[in-house]
Amino acid sequence: MSDLPRKAVTRTVKLAALPLGIAGRATWGLGKRIGGKSAEIVARELQQRTAEQLFRTLGELKGGAMKFGQAMSVFEAALPEEVAGPYRAALTKLQEAAPPLPAARVHRILAERLGDDWRELFSEFEDKPAAAASIGQVHRAVWRDGRRVAVKVQYPGAGEALLSDLKQLGRFASLLGPLIPGMDIKPLITELRDRVSEELDYELEAESQRIHAEAFEGDPDVVVPDVVHQGDEVLVTEWIEGTPLSEIISSGAQEERDRAGQLLARFLFSGPARTGLLHADPHPGNFRLVTGADGRTRLGVLDFGTVDRLPGGLPKPIGRSLRMTLDDDAEGVYGHLCAEGFVKKSIELDPDAVLDYLRPIIEPFEADEFTFSRTWMRSQAARIADPRSPAHQLGRQINLPPSYLLIHRVTLSTIGVLCQLGATVRLRDELEAWLPGFLPES
Structure with missing residues (x-):
């Protein structure tokens, strides 16, 4: 065998x-x-x-x-x-670790994908991977022009393994x-x-990363490393140094937690508005806190293998529905959800019950600032999971249209990370700045 x-x-x-x-x-x-x-x-x-x-x-x-x-x-x-x-x-x-490929195997892959003279592209290349993840591993290197780079090498047979496992x-x-x-x-x-197929296509990933790097170039809050070289199943990008969000979660000071949480929320809402793309893999391994030469802390963002394409930014109905919920407009919210397909035509729900279901979920958006916590997350999960609760029964009748599925998961995942951080975040500021339809005049 x-x-x-x-x-x-x-x-x-x-x-x-x-x-x-x-x-x-x-x-x-x-x-x-x-x-x-x-x-x-x-x-x-x-x-x-x-x-x-x-x-x-x-x-x-x-x-x-x-x-x-x-x-x-x-x-x-x-x-x-x-x-x-x-x-x-x-x-x-x-979030960041998996058993790595042996160096000899990596060298063979690079020779196959970049050519036998692949070493001439680098002035230095570290055989020991800096990180290993689900479909590839990353090596530190120095590009021939002196830039420090990350070399992402896809595992052989990664596609078959992904499909078989899932x-x-x-x-x-x-x-x-x-x-x-x-x-x-x-x-x-x-x-x-x-x-x-998207996850495995490094050409698509390189395009998404270039778009983000251009949109956030010189940004005071977000750093996206630029693409240096892209080949078949090999992607070379600029290296960024920083503290992984997983370390901030486990041992970061409260000031770091709050800063990381605010920047993560800012990136979630501003990214689609500025690029037409939603970074759809928000686990802590894909983010760093980076301190620049000016002493300012920024959010470093990695891995653009999975994105949602939103040419107009986040859908305006999300902003409008949030605004109506904050305004206690039960009839307006219900009508909006019906129009967008969240309530099937064959089902009729009580608008006030729908509003009661949504109110606890949008609590972080209501206050000027909100402290996310595991306790709050658990209370929400328990409320929705308990078969005896009205929230559970109503939630089973609400439909999630396919076009909102990825947005929903990314939002929930980001909230999960904010709760792991225990961050105090001014979330409403980000909605007002970036979410279409949230402000009445928009």
């Missing part, structure tokens, strides 16, 4: 073991309840054991398994502390749902699978 098929079989076996483990723990849980433990305690233990196995397995793999793990990791803030605590480090590791994960998505209260796992996996 060749090396590649053997690895594929190993991956499949590891992923296939996940639902078996979940089923086994369910049987174990039944025994514990019969033995006298309360249902709540048993459910918590089951959730913790399942999460530990899931993220341990995902952390050992690249491809779609790791991509899924990265997407899930930003929702860690929604989990109860006693469940989240034991494997928070594993989640953070998923297909396998999709088969038992419903079993993973309870890990993140209030989150539907299946649409997330479907969306990741639908965007595989």
Whole structure:
């Protein structure tokens, strides 16, 4: 058996073991309840054991398994502390780390993609990768003109691994749902699978990064490294030094947390307005806090492999709906949601009930500044996940149009990161500056 098929079989076996483990723990849980433990305690233990196995397995793999793990990791803030605590480090590791390719293999790939004389493009090249992620790894180097660069090398067979993993994960998505209260796992996996071709296309990624680098050139708050060279499955960009957001989350001072949160929110809302693109992979591994020569701290943004194309910026109906909700305009909000397809024509809902459902969600947009926290995130997740709550029942009747799916996930993911940071953010300032339709006169 060749090396590649053997690895594929190993991956499949590891992923296939996940639902078996979940089923086994369910049987174990039944025994514990019969033995006298309360249902709540048993459910918590089951959730913790399942999460530990899931993220341990995902952390050992690249491809779609790791991509899924990265997407899930930003929702860690929604989990109860006693469940989240034991494997928070594993989640953070998923954001930037994976077993690297050997140097000899990397050299062969570079020779195939950049030519046998690839070394002449660089004055220095570090064989040890600086970072390894779901579909490729990054090496530090110095370009022939003296610029420090990041060389992103795609793993051989990355596309097949992505599709195979996501297909396998999709088969038992419903079993993973309870890990993140209030989150539907299946649409997330479907969306990741639908965007595989984009994720693998370094030409598209280079174009998106160039657009952002040009739009944010000289910006006082955001730094986007420019593209230096793009080849088939190899992408060379300027290197930026900085503190990964994952480190700010784990050990940053409050001032750093607040600054990072404000800049992240600013990038989320200003990016589409300035570029017509939405950076759609907002996990902490893709951001840095960068201190410039002027002493000012900026947000360094990496990885433009997944973007949403929004030529007019974020859709104006989002801004209008938010404004109406803040103004307690139940009839206006409901009519707007119906017109945009969030409420199916076959369903009739109480406008006041819809407003009550939305009010807690938009709390961060209502105040001049808002402190995001894991406690707040958990309360929102619990409210929506509890089958007995009116919010859960109403939420099941609200439809998410396909054109809003990626925007919705990016917004939720960004809020998840803000809660991990525990940042105090003036979110309303960003809405007023960048969100079409939010201000009455716009």
